[in-house]
Amino acid sequence: MLRPGHREQTPVLKREDGIAMMTVLMLTVILTVIGIAAITSTGLDIKMAGGERVRESTLNAAEACMSSSVQIIQQTLQNAAIPSSLTGAGANPVITVNPLQSEIMGYPGFVGSSDSADPTSGAFAPNAVLTVSNYTVNMDIDRLYAKPMSGQPAAFGGPAQQAGVQIMYRIDCYALSAVGGATQAAGHVTGVYSCVATGQSCQRKI
Numbered sequence: 001m002l003r004p005g006h007r008e009q010t011p012v013l014k015r016e017d018g019i020a021m022m023t024v025l026m027l028t029v030i031l032t033v034i035g036i037a038a039i040t041s042t043g044l045d046i047k048m049a050g051g052e053r054v055r056e057s058t059l060n061a062a063e064a065c066m067s068s069s070v071q072i073i074q075q076t077l078q079n080a081a082i083p084s085s086l087t088g089a090g091a092n093p094v095i096t097v098n099p100l101q102s103e104i105m106g107y108p109g110f111v112g113s114s115d116s117a118d119p120t121s122g123a124f125a126p127n128a129v130l131t132v133s134n135y136t137v138n139m140d141i142d143r144l145y146a147k148p149m150s151g152q153p154a155a156f157g158g159p160a161q162q163a164g165v166q167i168m169y170r171i172d173c174y175a176l177s178a179v180g181g182a183t184q185a186a187g188h189v190t191g192v193y194s195c196v197a198t199g200q201s202c203q204r205k206i
Contacts, residue, residue, distance in 0.1 A: 058175045058187030061135040065173035066191055068093060068130055069141055070202045073169055076104045077199030093130035093139055100127035106143050106167070115140045117174040118188060126174075135187075137175040144168040146197065165197035168205070 072095070076082050082101045085091075102110040115125040117138035126138035146167045175187040195202040 055185065055187065057133070058135060058177065058185045059189065060187075061132040061137050061175035062173040062187040062189035064132050065093075065130050065137040065139050065175065066171055066189055069139055069171040069173065070193060070195075072100075072128070073104055073141065073193070073195055074199040074202055076101060077167075077195065077197060079199075080105065093128040093137075095128040096126075100141060103127070103141060103143050104169075106146060111143050111145065113142050115142060115172075117172040119174065119176070130173075132175070135175045135177050137173055140172040142170045142172070144170055144192070149196075167195050167197055169193050169195060169202075 072082070072086060075086065082095060082097055082104075087095055087097055099110055103113065114123055115127070116123040117126045117140040118124060119138065124138075126140045128139040130137040130139055146165055149164050149166045170190065170192050172190045173188070177185050191204050192206040193202045194205050
């Protein structure tokens with residue numbers, strides 16, 4: 001029985017003092033964690049998008065190297081030598097005339113080589129170096145074999161007969177961008193082209 005003026009004590013487990021504050025603190029922590037996660041995710045997305053753009057740029061530079069290689073092959077076959085216009089001062093790409101000329105023309109000992117434009121390869125021996133925007137592109141051209149075209153003369157006797165000869169080339173292009181001596185990005189493209197011995201046309205096969 002309670003004495004007059006005496007109030008009953010509330011059990012500790014039934015007290016509600018501070019519950020509102022705890023709820024606010026919990027919500028604040030949860031929202032903070034969600035915000036940090038969102039910021040982190042956005043940062044990763046931005047980095048991935050930037051990396052994808054760089055990858056596309058390096059591949060575009062490597063593809064530009066493939067186009068330049070085809071032009072070099074065609075002009076060399078037409079002139080039976082690499083034209084001086086491709087080797088003069090300020091030329092881009094910078095061509096190592098020999099052995100490139102010997103490989104394109106198929107001189108003895110220069111057919112079927114396995115050189116590579118990849119600087120990480122043990123067979124690294126590019127024939128030329130092309131500059132595309134901020135990228136340095138190593139270029140390697142290898143003559144694989146020659147064969148007569150269907151229904152055409154097979155011998156190398158003159159222009160008419162040479163027009164009936166199909167020559168297969170492997171073109172290897174490796175683009176890289178280096179900042180402060182460190183490689184930032186690399187794009188590697190390899191293709192096999194079929195060219196007419198007179199240099200009039202080259203078609204990509206692979």
